[in-house]
Amino acid sequence: MFEVNVPSNAEVNAFIASAETYPTLRDLRAFITQKNWKIRVYRDKNIIFGYGENAHELASRGFQQQMIKLFDYPRWCARLITEGLADHLKDQGYHESLEKVHTTLYESRPYGSVANGKINVFRGYTFRTIYLWKDNQPVFGLIVDICWKIEDENGRRLNTAEIAQYNAISQIAQIQDELLPNNKINLEASRLRLYNHILPFINMNKSFTLPLSERINVSIEEIPVHVILGI
Numbered sequence: 001m002f003e004v005n006v007p008s009n010a011e012v013n014a015f016i017a018s019a020e021t022y023p024t025l026r027d028l029r030a031f032i033t034q035k036n037w038k039i040r041v042y043r044d045k046n047i048i049f050g051y052g053e054n055a056h057e058l059a060s061r062g063f064q065q066q067m068i069k070l071f072d073y074p075r076w077c078a079r080l081i082t083e084g085l086a087d088h089l090k091d092q093g094y095h096e097s098l099e100k101v102h103t104t105l106y107e108s109r110p111y112g113s114v115a116n117g118k119i120n121v122f123r124g125y126t127f128r129t130i131y132l133w134k135d136n137q138p139v140f141g142l143i144v145d146i147c148w149k150i151e152d153e154n155g156r157r158l159n160t161a162e163i164a165q166y167n168a169i170s171q172i173a174q175i176q177d178e179l180l181p182n183n184k185i186n187l188e189a190s191r192l193r194l195y196n197h198i199l200p201f202i203n204m205n206k207s208f209t210l211p212l213s214e215r216i217n218v219s220i221e222e223i224p225v226h227v228i229l230g231i
Contacts, residue, residue, distance in 0.1 A: 074138035
């Protein structure tokens, strides 16, 4: 986990509504999409937050503008961190995948290719933000892992059986540091995943802004911390 530094006194203008106003956010999001508004909505217990470039439009939908201290709503703040990092990566050309449970984005260019260029291996990162409590204040942490996407030369996603037809499974595993060049299991795979992929990723993306009308910068500590959660 990598600690994320958020200004503890940060206050933002947000539009809020009671969760009872919209029992489900699906219809509201569909309406926002129909209007082509740049607005995000998030439910935190009994409150719905509306934020983004066109958030003021929500005033006509039962929302009221209010100054909010981010640390009073750590779940929402954690969501903002995840969205802010995702937006930052998209600006660099990363592509978001909707197939994963957690936020996942892949690099736009292949990390490697096999089978004479007929198969491309794309590197991606999946991440989520959590928060813990320390001295009565939330401490935010980013959990990051690496993931891979395998496509043919036409951009079609390949499964294991299809990859096997190219006799390329071991070659791909070597690109992913799972196998050594002699096809033996790489016992250092976990360490290499951290040092070759995750740490450089954090170093290159250690500062970004939250997706709010106010410019709030956050930063990620480059040294991971180990957290033991109580049972």
